[in-house]
Amino acid sequence: MNVKTAFLNGELEEEIYMEQPESFVVPGKENKVCKLVKSLYGLKQAPKQCRDISDINVMKRMLESKFDMKDLGVVDAILGIRIHRTPQGLALSQSHYIKKVLDKFKYMEFGIVKTLLDVSFALQKNEGESDSQLEYFAMASAISETITTNGSSENNNLTITGKIHTRVRLATKSDLHHIYQLFYQIHAYHNFTHLYKATESSLGDLLFKENPLPLFYGPSVLLLEVSPTPFTQPKNNKDELGFKPVLTTFDLKFPVVEGQVEEFQSIYDDGNDKRDVFIAGYAFFYANYSCFYDKPGFYFESLYFRESYRKLGMGRLLFGTVASIAANNGFVSVEGIVAVWNKKSYDFYIDMGVEIFDEFRYGKLHGENLQKYADKEINDAGTT
Numbered sequence: 001m002n003v004k005t006a007f008l009n010g011e012l013e014e015e016i017y018m019e020q021p022e023s024f025v026v027p028g029k030e031n032k033v034c035k036l037v038k039s040l041y042g043l044k045q046a047p048k049q050c051r052d053i054s055d056i057n058v059m060k061r062m063l064e065s066k067f068d069m070k071d072l073g074v075v076d077a078i079l080g081i082r083i084h085r086t087p088q089g090l091a092l093s094q095s096h097y098i099k100k101v102l103d104k105f106k107y108m109e110f111g112i113v114k115t116l117l118d119v120s121f122a123l124q125k126n127e128g129e130s131d132s133q134l135e136y137f138a139m140a141s142a143i144s145e146t147i148t149t150n151g152s153s154e155n156n157n158l159t160i161t162g163k164i165h166t167r168v169r170l171a172t173k174s175d176l177h178h179i180y181q182l183f184y185q186i187h188a189y190h191n192f193t194h195l196y197k198a199t200e201s202s203l204g205d206l207l208f209k210e211n212p213l214p215l216f217y218g219p220s221v222l223l224l225e226v227s228p229t230p231f232t233q234p235k236n237n238k239d240e241l242g243f244k245p246v247l248t249t250f251d252l253k254f255p256v257v258e259g260q261v262e263e264f265q266s267i268y269d270d271g272n273d274k275r276d277v278f279i280a281g282y283a284f285f286y287a288n289y290s291c292f293y294d295k296p297g298f299y300f301e302s303l304y305f306r307e308s309y310r311k312l313g314m315g316r317l318l319f320g321t322v323a324s325i326a327a328n329n330g331f332v333s334v335e336g337i338v339a340v341w342n343k344k345s346y347d348f349y350i351d352m353g354v355e356i357f358d359e360f361r362y363g364k365l366h367g368e369n370l371q372k373y374a375d376k377e378i379n380d381a382g383t384t
Contacts, residue, residue, distance in 0.1 A: 082259065082307065093157065093259025102255060158258040158278075160228045166314065167231045168246040168321050171221035171282070173208040174267055176200055178279045179221055181263070186304040215242055216325060217287040217296070224318050225266050226258075226280045226309065232272055246321050256308055264306070281305035283318045287331070297333035298326045319352055337362055 017033045020026065075083060082093045171179060180200045187196040198206075207219050225231075231247050258264075258278050266277040281304055288299040303319060326334050338349050338356060350356065 093257070098159070098257055099254065158228070158261050158276075160226070160252065160256045160258065162252060164250050164252055164256055164312070165227045165230050166248045166250065166280075166317065167225045167227075167277075168222055168248075168318060169225070169268070170241045170243045171207070171223050172241070172268065173204065174269075175221075175223060175279070176204050176208070178223075178264060178266075179203065179207070179282065182279070182282050182304060182306070185306065186302060189304070213287075216298075216329060216331075219284070219286045222283040222285075222318060222321060223266075223279055224281045224283075224305075224309075224314055225268075225277050226256075227274070227277045229274075229276055231274070231277075232270075234270060246317070248317055250312055250314070252312070256312070258308060260306075279306075280309035281314065281318065283322050285322055285334070285336075288335075290333075293332045295330060295332045297331050297335060298322065300334050300336035302336075315348060316352065319349075323352075 016036045018036060019033055020030075026032065081097065177200060180198070180203055183198065183203070184193070184196055187193045207221060209218070212218050230249070231245070233245065233247065261278065264279045265275070266279050268277070283303050284301040285298045286301070287296040289296050300319075300322060303315060305314060323334050325331075334354075338354065339345055346356075
């Protein structure tokens with residue numbers, strides 16, 4: 001929430017005095033001081049007062065009636081630093097800043113090297129036009145900002161350029177922690193973290209039961225993993241669950257920065273001892289039934305990608321994989337909720353062949369309204 005005049009409107013609890021500003025001294029009252037009746041920008045108490053009048057959850061409407069305000073939503077970037085939300089707190093990454101620096105100095109298409117100087121390059125005397133020292137210092141300054149800020153966490157960033165290799169596979173119990181993190185992130189994206197009631201343990205009980213339903217009939221999670229190096233298919237062509245992973249390569253138009261190497265490094269063991277694998281997103285779906293059909297379909301619950309991997313075409317790959325599973329295994333449909341307010345998402349599903357039924361609306365009985373029925377006799381259900 002951006003309150004444009006908050007620092008000038010905070011009520012003060014303390015008595016604070018200030019000297020008369022230069023050029024505004026009242027003649028004949030040079031020895032007098034001013035008593036502040038409102039918080040003043042630059043005053044150490046100002047942020048505290050600003051915080052007091054900016055309790056968005058309780059006072060948002062009141063503030064909008066008094067101040068010129070703009071709701072910016074949950075902050076995801078500030079001062080070039082990207083903010084990632086996890087159940088453990090906030091993780092900071094400079095991927096946003098790095099992309100801007102690379103684009104500014106036209107280095108978006110360059111590859112990655114282990115040294116800052118090409119060791120095979122022979123230095124020669126420059127007899128032509130001299131390089132711009134101003135541009136050099138501007139570039140050096142931008143790089144130094146990155147190095148200084150990332151010095152303590154340099155091993156937690158990885159930049160992928162040129163090509164990025166992907167693998168879509170069914171999640172296993174070893175992926176539980178990452179699934180929990182991703183489910184939390186989609187709740188944060190929609191500002192619904194207060195509704196996220198699952199724990200890793202309860203999520204494990206839901207997704208990975210000891211006696212699971214047949215493949216794809218129970219809750220199923222497809223994970224999309226990325227790597228700077230190619231994947232290889234399992235030796236038996238299928239994974240331990242009987243699903244053949246989908247391997248694809250994408251050409252990158254700009255570098256992709258994996259800013260959470262340690263947090264989202266895959267621990268899935270495919271027998272190839274491949275370590276440079278990171279989880280980028282997921283699709284969550286399960287079998288559902290309808291009186292419209294005599295066979296089950298898929299309910300497509302959610303599709304989500306971490307920010308670094310959006311707008312790369314991976315959503316088409318993941319949704320298309322779910323649709324392919326349905327078509328090849330006798331399921332008659334893939335259906336779910338499409339957010340009409342999100343035009344990009346809406347257009348994406350239309351482009352993927354999804355038919356939108358505008359005459360229907362999504363309804364949900366839950367929480368206290370659902371619990372009202374808990375004490376009723378089963379035989380009375382549906383009666384008045």
